Amino acid sequence: MASQRGEGETTTTPVEPADRERARAIPEAAVARLAVYLRVLSGMSDQGVTAVSSEELSQAAGVNAAKLRKDLSYIGSYGTRGVGYDVEVLVSHIERILGLTRSHSVAVVGIGNLGHALANYGGFPGRGFPVTALFDVDPDLIGIPVGGIPVNHIDEITEVCLEREVSIGVIATPPPAAQSVCDRLVSAGVQCILNFAPVVLQVPDNVEVRKVDLAVEMQILSFHVARRADEAAGVSAGIDSAGNNGLGVDGMVIRP
Amino acid sequence: MASQRGEGETTTTPVEPADRERARAIPEAAVARLAVYLRVLSGMSDQGVTAVSSEELSQAAGVNAAKLRKDLSYIGSYGTRGVGYDVEVLVSHIERILGLTRSHSVAVVGIGNLGHALANYGGFPGRGFPVTALFDVDPDLIGIPVGGIPVNHIDEITEVCLEREVSIGVIATPPPAAQSVCDRLVSAGVQCILNFAPVVLQVPDNVEVRKVDLAVEMQILSFHVARRADEAAGVSAGIDSAGNNGLGVDGMVIRP
DNA sequence: CCGACTTTGTGCATGCGTTCACAAGCGGTA
DNA sequence: TACCGCTTGTGAACGCATGCACAAAGTCGG
Structure with a gap:
């Protein structure tokens, strides 16, 4: 260089x-x-x-x-x-x-199943992403260490994030809490958010959001399953005994 | 319609x-x-x-x-x-x-932290994706129910997948095991795979793979953090006291 | 020292996806 | 019934990303 x-x-x-x-x-x-x-x-x-x-x-x-x-x-x-x-x-x-010469402090919000998994992910693969803060609302979790880090109450999010210089926030809360958590992270100065909640977050322009949406991934796969089934049905069009081809008869299906 | x-x-x-x-x-x-x-x-x-x-x-x-x-x-x-x-x-x-009028049976392979979280995800949001099979290699896990489904040994993958008509396989194993697990899923007739392992899977053309890669997501965010830092340094170019601007001096950094 | 071989780096064409802008179509109203 | 305002659906322009193909540039053997 x-x-x-x-x-x-x-x-x-x-x-x-x-x-x-x-x-x-x-x-x-x-x-x-x-x-x-x-x-x-x-x-x-x-x-x-x-x-x-x-x-x-x-x-x-x-x-x-x-x-x-x-x-x-x-x-x-x-x-x-x-x-x-x-x-x-x-x-x-x-x-x-990629900016990996600096290490980026990560906060995980929502210590449910997924939050636990993330907190235990072990400094995140390819390291450089130490998890330094965990948050939840559940009083039973506060103070309990997960992956070596004690859980803080979500109300402390601003102070803790500022103090520990969190640069990336990970949202692993239930959907209804996600936007509120996001807002708090943003007001704590976090400019990058990784969102696992199936919610479209509204953020100011200076904040970068990436989302990981399991339901969407599954549905994309489902689409391909259906497409394949259709193609198979199409290849043998009319030969296949009528009926079972992925789409309801006539293509019209009302969900239950 | x-x-x-x-x-x-x-x-x-x-x-x-x-x-x-x-x-x-x-x-x-x-x-x-x-x-x-x-x-x-x-x-x-x-x-x-x-x-x-x-x-x-x-x-x-x-x-x-x-x-x-x-x-x-x-x-x-x-x-x-x-x-x-x-x-x-x-x-x-x-x-x-999207093919959601059929329900798609899901198998989760690798019941670690993430696998647990996935198995407990509750039939997957937006339902239509029942988890019907779990697999792992750990003998201590075999037979233990997680999210209501008992864990099978990975060697039974073919029979169980065929029997339960699994159409989507989720790989949540450690990286080294992922390709082998993927091959087994494919030979069990699974044509859609959701891969959480940080590995590039090799599959035949008729199999659809989607990957969720946390490390990559984090690194993309890191890139944006760095870009922002650079821009900030750029705006105040030369005014900012020399040194600390996300890139090493001269842009040359040898990792330790 | 030279020529043949290998692999990078990139200009260019192609295709896909996004955005704009507007005609077509429908409900409401007089 | 005829008009008016609103919203959809889409043709067309634009921009970005991908893939090709080749010149530039280096190594290796003679």
Whole structure:
């Protein structure tokens, strides 16, 4: 990196302006894939692999080789033509772009089944995401340590988040509580939220929300099951004995 | 539906050929949003709302109104111009397209923290996804009921899945076991897999995989934290006392 | 030192998804 | 019945992401 820039910097800023522009320009979809490449690369590194070609890496990551190269080009050109990429070099540059050189303190709100699972996830895979605060409303849970962290009451969310410099909030509450919890997190200065509650959160523009919605995932799969069934029925159209083909007769189905 | 078709059918198939073509044509992204609309509509229905405009619904679902109308148009035209949509009608048509008129039997593999949480999720929100089988390798878990279902040994996966007609497999195992579990599910005839393990699964073309990857989600959020920090540093470029701006000095950081 | 081979990085075309803007259609009202 | 205002449904333009194909650039063997 330091070696391959050099076009006149007019500011006195010590950080690379080019990095900021680059980071801003990376497509969202590419960011998600970079995280996958990072995991694959880390695995390779652990196994002692030191070099890798775009072809190998792309196959391990389950993507097109050209796409992988384009994704990597967003963060700079760290490959060697005719050879490939140095695993360690790629790892460190992806980590830098993803902001993993800082560790991000995480708070989990809602210590039910899912909250327990998250709190015990063990510093989050690929570490750099220490869970430093847990919240719930249930008086029986307050003070109980889960995964080594004692649970605080949700009313303390602002003070605790500020004190522990929480930068990512994870919402694992029942749906009705989610928006209220979200609002409190936001007012505590949390700007990134990972939402497991099946609710569409309303947040100000400066807050980033990502949602993980199990019901939606299941329903997408269901759609594909149905599509497949339809296709199967379509291939043997009219041959299959009438009736049982995933859609109700006439396609009209009133739910019970 | 039944009332608004009628253009000459040349086959003797009782299901709508138009439905199949339509379903095939729905963009993946739209399917995911349809699931969200369905949840919002169900909520409205529960609150006694019977009619809704695209504007209202789009706001509740957090999307653009035009996009919502286009999404709904993929499944047919069930609105009334000048009025809006009937909530119940939309609900039933979205359910039909998503294949929710059949219930889809779910198997969860890997009964750790996350597996427990999933098994107890209560038939999965928005129901229609009964968990009917649980698997693990730990002998201490075999036979123990979790969420009402006794845990089977993973070696029984084929028989049990076939017997209980599992159509969706959920992988919640440690990473190293995921591919092997996936292969077993596939050979047991499961064609849809929801993967929580941070691993890129290799599957045949006829199997649909969706992955939920917490580490990737966190890293995407981390990227946005870093981008924000950079922007903040950029706005006050050079004014901010040198150093602490999310990127290491010179943008070059070697991980420990 | 040179030429052949390998692999990266990227310009370009293609396709998909989103957004805009408006005509078509429907209910209400006089 | 005829008009008016409202909302849907969609054609068309735009923008982003993907995939291709090739030039640039490096290594290795002779």
